[in-house]
């Protein structure tokens with residue numbers, strides 16, 4: 602799945618966290634159910650589990666990192682016979698849990714065959730006979746899930762702060778005429794010079810490595826360099842530059858760096874105020890995200906609003922009519938007299954005209970025409 606830079610990042614930022622939490626709960630429940638239910642075949646369970654995990658990963662590629670970690674923990678815990686807090690600590694260094702006691706799985710190396718089985722976790726938990734132990738593991742899985750959600754929130758807060766910072770500065774006219782890479786450099790140094798913070802991008806290297814696609818590294822059949830040359834030429838083998846990403850922080854920093862220093866523009870949606878990347882036209886002002894609880898997107902709502910404006914939404918018009926209706930009601934009820942109402946209307950119509958011609962603002966008009974809200978005030982005038 603290849604999408605333009607930045608899309609994944611913004612997806613991650615605005616992902617529905619309740620849905621993700623629910624999906625991870627389902628994954629754990631499924632494994633838990635299998636541990637006590639022998640009626641459904643292992644094959645069916647594995648397919649269901651695969652589907653669930655794929656659904657999570659498809660909702661946002663950043664989730665793959667968490668899904669893999671949860672899965673690793675659920676595989677290794679029953680195998681080791683101990684809650685694998687170490688995996689959690691290693692994969693999510695920002696996690697708040699520290700100094701947990703754990704025992705390395707002593708058979709980890711011997712069990713190579715088992716390790717290649719991605720669904721070892723289901724089988725292993727099912728084969729744990731001690732019910733108390735099983736309960737403990739399941740509790741631990743849910744604990745990991747909660748930690749994952751907490752970590753997503755933490756990462757998103759950092760990301761949001763960074764994007765806000767970049768967005769505010771980049772749209773600042775002071776930086777006009779600079780390339781995005783230049784802007785990013787200046788912004789990152791500003792952090793050090795003015796805010797006494799560390800750099801976020803500069804001087805933090807990523808490891809680069811090269812790989813042939815399809816991978817030829819481990820193929821024993823290319824014994825001589827001539828063999829290899831023949832294959833590379835024949836298949837037009839692609840040599841890709843890849844970056845080593847150790848954890849989520851690296852991943853976020855990497856995509857941000859590439860995204861901001863490229864020529865991709867991002868904007869704030871005028872409806873939901875979330876950032877988005879315009880896809881069709883650079884002057885788009887609404888994003889394409891669905892509005893929660895409806896089938897409409899911000900773009901749909903935006904189009905509707907624009908249509909209303911075109912259909913004769915003259916400044917002051919609807920405001921005048923709103924007040925008119927209110928005062929007509931008062932006149933009908935004799936709260937104000939008919940002549941007061943008529944006099945008022947004469948004045949208000951003139952102001953409405955001024956408003957339509959741009960000679961006065963809507964607020965100004967309202968201040969002057971809303972005179973009967975409180976009779977005492979009128980009396981003073």
Ligand SMILES: [Zn+2]
Pocket residue numbers: 870871872873874875887888889890899900
């Ligand atoms: Zn929007």
